[in-house]
Amino acid sequence: xxxxxxxxxIFITINNFNAKANGGSxxxxxxxxxxxxxxxxxxxxxxxxxxxxxxxxxxFAIRGGFSFLLFGYGLPISIYYLTxxxxxxxxxxxxxxxxxxxxxxxxxSYISFIIPSASIGYRYQPxxxxxxxxxxxxxxxxxxxxxxxxxxxxxxxxxxxxxxxPWGGVSLGISF
Numbered sequence: 795x796x797x798x799x800x801x802x803x804i805f806i807t808i809n810n811f812n813a814k815a816n817g818g819s820x821x822x823x824x825x826x827x828x829x830x831x832x833x834x835x836x837x838x839x840x841x842x843x844x845x846x847x848x849x850x851x852x853x854f855a856i857r858g859g860f861s862f863l864l865f866g867y868g869l870p871i872s873i874y875y876l877t878x879x880x881x882x883x884x885x886x887x888x889x890x891x892x893x894x895x896x897x898x899x900x901x902x903s904y905i906s907f908i909i910p911s912a913s914i915g916y917r918y919q920p921x922x923x924x925x926x927x928x929x930x931x932x933x934x935x936x937x938x939x940x941x942x943x944x945x946x947x948x949x950x951x952x953x954x955x956x957x958x959x960p961w962g963g964v965s966l967g968i969s970f
Contacts, residue, residue, distance in 0.1 A: 822851055824879050827923035828967040834859070837932050837963020838870040838890050838911050845870070845965070847926075850920065852879030855888070866896025866904075872913070882920040888913040910935045911961070919969050928965035933958050 798895025832849040837843070839861030849855040854946055861868035874889025892909045936957045941950045 795931045796856045815816020824921065826919075826921040828877060830855075830926045830967055830969040832926050832928070832965045834861075834928070834965040835964065836961065836965050837930060838872060838892055839963070840870075840892060840894070840909070840912065840934075841922065843868070843870060843963050845967070849876070852895060853877075861892070863894065863896055864896060869892030870900045872911070874913070876917065876953075880921075882918055883915040884919065886913065886917045888912065896913070913944065925966070925967045926967045926969045928963075930963050930965075932963055934961050935959075 800853045826849065828849040830849075832847065833847050834843045834845055838912045839845070839859055841861050841863040843859045843861035845857055845859035847855050852918075855876060857870070857872045857874065859870045863871060870890060870892040872888050874886050874888035876884040876886055878884060888970045889912050890910070892906070894909075895904050895906045897904055909932050911932050913932045915928055915932075918925070918927040929959065936959055937954045938957050939952060939954055941952050943953050945947070
């Protein structure tokens, strides 16, 4: 529940800054449909995810979702930059993070994870609403923990190394 509260607070803050910067006028002069619902296969959600997307500016959108994983779940959130708001075709550049938990079926325990990601892709989203299609390259940034034994003391020393996992996804939904 804290996740949705933080997401709502971020959204309200960004919207207030936009309204003040624009003298309180309408931030949708191009008359695009700002809300989208879509299913994503793989991508930032890691499995099958249901997502809500809101364009709070002609060039920017935020996304929140719920992903269904084998033996677990994920909560992807992200922010995107979209090119040319007057067109239905967009280059999409984004960054996000997926929070989640899955069951270790061998030990019976649960493992929590946080996976940062980036995205670059194509988005088809007509201004008047209707079909939304996305295809993205979404590299995942995995911080792998490893240990080594100190030669001097014999103690374990823990380190993390960054691994970039090439990933991608396809989305289909509606804008309204």
